[in-house]
Amino acid sequence: MATRKHNDFLDASQSDDDASQGYDSEIEDLKKGGRSSKRRKIDSDASDISDEEVEQQDEEEDDDEDEDVEAEKEKESTADSKKSKKATLQGSKSSELPGVSRPLTKKNLVASAAAIKKSGVVYLSRIPPFMKPTKLRSLLEPYGAINRIFLSPEDPASYTRRVRNGGNKKRSFIDGWAEFVYKKDAKHACELLNARTIGGKKGTYYHDDVWNLLYLKGFxxxxxxxxxxxxxxxxxxxxxxxxxxxxxxxxxxxxxxxxxxxxxxxxxxxxxxxxxxxEDTPRVEKPVKESKNKGERPRHFKQTQVAVKKKPEEQPEQVKRVLSKIF
Structure with missing residues (x-):
């Protein structure tokens, strides 16, 4: 059995990780979310490549990246322009009908025409003094739903005259019109209230005033x-x-x-x-008569002829003889 060397891990020829490159800073940067360096790594074997060729390759890569960035910007600009067009179209539609979310449909028009047909108008020939539209509405609403009320104000001259003389400063109304939602309610109100006192609690301001109502047929x-x-x-x-x-x-x-x-x-x-x-012409003395005759225009006046008296005609001899015998 061969003896194991203590420095086997130091022997480069027998090591198993010959293909490993050790610590690489660029790979670590990519793992952390960074960008890889634009310059390519040049092996020792490719030492014959010149530095100028490497710079050209780097410039081509930069141009490709710039083109990609410009294409992305163009896409974003087209999307923004489409959004702005949609917003302007929506704004123009809303500006056509300010304050109206939806346009009036045929159904709504038919409904409003039917409501107008069902409504009835009552004419008030006299409004109690200093009665306001709100008070009139509160008095007539128990007899039917009311839509609109219009009261014609008094003459401003009479109001100023009353205030100047120390009268009441409240505004008064002469006559008015009240629109009931249903014409049957308007008819019933006129039949019940016309020529009757307003009533209510004793001592109220309008207790003794009289109603003057008239239903306007077809109005x-x-x-x-x-x-x-x-x-x-x-x-x-x-x-x-x-x-x-x-x-x-x-x-x-x-x-x-x-x-x-x-x-x-x-x-x-x-x-x-x-x-x-x-001033320029020299002065020449002339006789007065000549200057007068020259300056004046000759005037001719038409003269009336003098009337000549007619001589009496001589009478014949026979007449003279007869007259001489008479006188």
Whole structure:
């Protein structure tokens, strides 16, 4: 049996790990998440390769990596542009109907038309003094569901007159309209309340006031708004006509002022020119008569002919003889 050497593990020829390369720093960096070095390892056998060729290979690898990075950037930019286009389209759709999440469908329009057909409008010819729409709603709601209420305010001149004389400063209303959801409720309310006291607890402010209600058959709320819109349009057209008239008058006045200034300037230029000519021409003394005759235009006046009295005609001899015998 051969004796075992103490330094067998030091003998390179008999060692089993000839193929192992020992500790490699690049492999450790890759394990930790780092990048491998761009420069390739050159074996001792390939020592005949020049340094210039190695640098060219490195530059080609850098160019390939740059191209990959640019392609990734282009993909990201195209994705961002698609997202921005979608956002702009959504924004344009939402801007078409501001404040409305969904457009009105045919079903909703049919439902609203049916609700308008079922509704009924009541006219209040007199509103109790200083009654507000909220109070009127609370008094009429027990007789049926109410949709809208409109009260026409009093004249501002009467309000200022009342406040100036020390009266109540609250706002008052003249008449109004109330829209019930169902027309049958509007009819029942008019039948029950018309020409009756408001009532309620004794001592309340509106206890002794009387209702004045009238159901408007075939009248809908849009009829009231159409009338108000027509009145507003008429007022606006009247204002436009007045404004156009005043602007036209102002324009004519400005044109007349400018024309007057222009004529004054022309007259001033003519006077200055005439004055200059008089200064340049020598003065020649002329007789007064000749200057007058030369300066004045000859005038001819039509003369009326003098009326000549007609001589009395001589009477015949026979007439003279007869007259001489009579007288």
């Amino acid at each position: 809908k709320w849009h009829n009231l708004t159409e009338q108000i819109a027509a009145e507003n349009a008429e007022r606006a057209s009247r204002m436009r006509a007045e404004i156009s008239k005043t602007t036209k008058e102002n324009k004519e006045f400005v044109q007349n002022v400018e024309r007057a200034k222009m004529l004054e300037g022309m007259e001033a230029k003519k006077a200055a020119k005439r004055r200059k000519e008089d």
